[in-house]
Amino acid sequence: MRQPLPPPSTPLLALLRQLGSDERRNDFAALAGTTTAYLYQLATCKRGACRSRLAKGISDASLVMHKRHGTEIITMDTLASMCPVDRN
Secondary structure: OOOOOOOOOOHHHHHHHHHOOOHHHHHHHHHHOHHHHHHHHHHHOOOOOOOHHHHHHHHHHHHHHHHHOOOOOOHHHHHOOOOOOOOO
C-alpha cells in the first residue's frame, strides 16, 4: 500500500500535485517556458531563486491551467517569497 504524500511545502508544489498527471505537468512546464524537473526544483526550494522572466511565465501558465483545470493561481509575489532566504 502506498503511503500518502506529506502536505506540500510550497504553493508551487501544491499546484504541481493538483495538476494530477504528468501530461498536465508537462503542459504547465511548456507554457511556463521550462521543464517539469526544474519546476520541481523550484517547488522544493532546491534553487535559490527564480528568474523574473521565468516567474512571470509560471504565473501566466498557472492562469491558463486554472482556466483549464481549476487549479490554484501562482503569483510572482508568491514565487518570490515561498522559500526561506538563506542569509549565511
